[in-house]
Amino acid sequence: MTGVPGRARCVARANIALSKYWGKSDDRLNLPAVPSLSVTLEPMRTETVVVLDDALRGDTFELDGAPARDVERARVARLLDGVRLETGLSTFAHVTSRNHFPTASGLASSASGFAALAGAARHAYGLPRDDARTSAMARRASASAARSVYGGFVALPAGHPGDDALAAHVVHPPEHWDLRVVVAVVTEARKDVGSREGMGLSRETSPYWDAWVASAPRMYDAIATALRAKDIRALGPHVEQSFTTMHALAFTSSPSTMYFQPASIAALGALRDLRARGVPVWPTMDAGPHVKAVCHGDDADQVEAALAATPGVLRTLHARPGPGLELD
Numbered sequence: 001m002t003g004v005p006g007r008a009r010c011v012a013r014a015n016i017a018l019s020k021y022w023g024k025s026d027d028r029l030n031l032p033a034v035p036s037l038s039v040t041l042e043p044m045r046t047e048t049v050v051v052l053d054d055a056l057r058g059d060t061f062e063l064d065g066a067p068a069r070d071v072e073r074a075r076v077a078r079l080l081d082g083v084r085l086e087t088g089l090s091t092f093a094h095v096t097s098r099n100h101f102p103t104a105s106g107l108a109s110s111a112s113g114f115a116a117l118a119g120a121a122r123h124a125y126g127l128p129r130d131d132a133r134t135s136a137m138a139r140r141a142s143a144s145a146a147r148s149v150y151g152g153f154v155a156l157p158a159g160h161p162g163d164d165a166l167a168a169h170v171v172h173p174p175e176h177w178d179l180r181v182v183v184a185v186v187t188e189a190r191k192d193v194g195s196r197e198g199m200g201l202s203r204e205t206s207p208y209w210d211a212w213v214a215s216a217p218r219m220y221d222a223i224a225t226a227l228r229a230k231d232i233r234a235l236g237p238h239v240e241q242s243f244t245t246m247h248a249l250a251f252t253s254s255p256s257t258m259y260f261q262p263a264s265i266a267a268l269g270a271l272r273d274l275r276a277r278g279v280p281v282w283p284t285m286d287a288g289p290h291v292k293a294v295c296h297g298d299d300a301d302q303v304e305a306a307l308a309a310t311p312g313v314l315r316t317l318h319a320r321p322g323p324g325l326e327l328d
């Protein structure tokens with residue numbers, strides 16, 4: 001193990017997709033069937049430390065101060081296996097990860113978690129920094145994690161089956177635009193149908209699957225164009241349609257999955273009322289009941305106040321575009 005750092009720390013941030021990834025073109029390589037575009041969020045940080053240890057007989061994984069569940073440890077070990085394969089080293093590692101935001105907040109900690117893990121693991125095992133390879137490695141673990149490797153506004157193209165090098169890339173740096181995401185947290189419970197299971201069911205059973213794959217690239221293009229022009233009124237309706245189309249797939253799957261709760265509907269209504277009063281704000285939602293409002297920085301306080309006052313909304317979180325991986 002001489003000649004490698006043997007230890008590394010990496011910080012990555014969560015991200016929210018403005019244009020959604022939902023469904024895979026290759027399950028084995030975890031390639032997305034549609035392109036997606038996200039914003040990396042400050043201050044939703046995950047910090048991960050990887051320490052190699054010759055005495056270990058397997059990898060260990062501690063999450064938020066407690067040993068992680070076996071399924072989580074297995075996903076971490078699988079990513080480390082990829083690093084070991086690339087380096088030729090066989091040493092196992094201690095992995096310690098801490099989320100500096102509530103994991104039940106509806107902000108995917110798996111995205112920041114696997115991005116931070118890929119960054120820390122590659123460095124600890126002695127690989128030179130290469131964000132594209134780190135992003136591809138994070139993608140294999142969880143496709144949205146590929147985007148959290150980078151800061152600002154980030155795209156992950158659709159993957160052609162077999163394209164194992166697929167990585168995300170920066171579309172605009174964080175300073176491009178003061179776009180905000182205000183999260184209305186509506187439950188502290190963990191979601192019951194995870195994204196992976198939900199998107200699998202959508203592809204196998206929803207009659208709308210082909211329409212989604214055909215229309216998602218057009219929504220992506222419209223979102224990318226509005227983002228370039230920093231035009232919230234052009235951006236918002238497409239952001240909304242990307243998530244409603246994704247949820248229509250989940251809803252029309254068999255068995256049906258509905259991520260909405262009564263408080264989600266109330267929060268969507270509160271945003272509609274704001275828009276009727278001239279405030280440019282639009283919603284997005286992921287595989288859970290929380291509503292994420294997308295607006296400009298000038299309107300964020302008003303949006304946050306309206307969501308906080310909505311019955312059923314437990315609390316709000318407020319994020320802005322943040323940087324990519326921090327590694328030491």
Ligand code: DP6
Pocket residue numbers: 016017019020021022030036108110141142143144145195196285286287
């Ligand atoms: C709804 O990245 O969690 O958040 O690749 O199977 O791990 P896997 O899925 P994951 O899915 C994220 C889905 C989403 C939309 C998005 O982030 O684009």
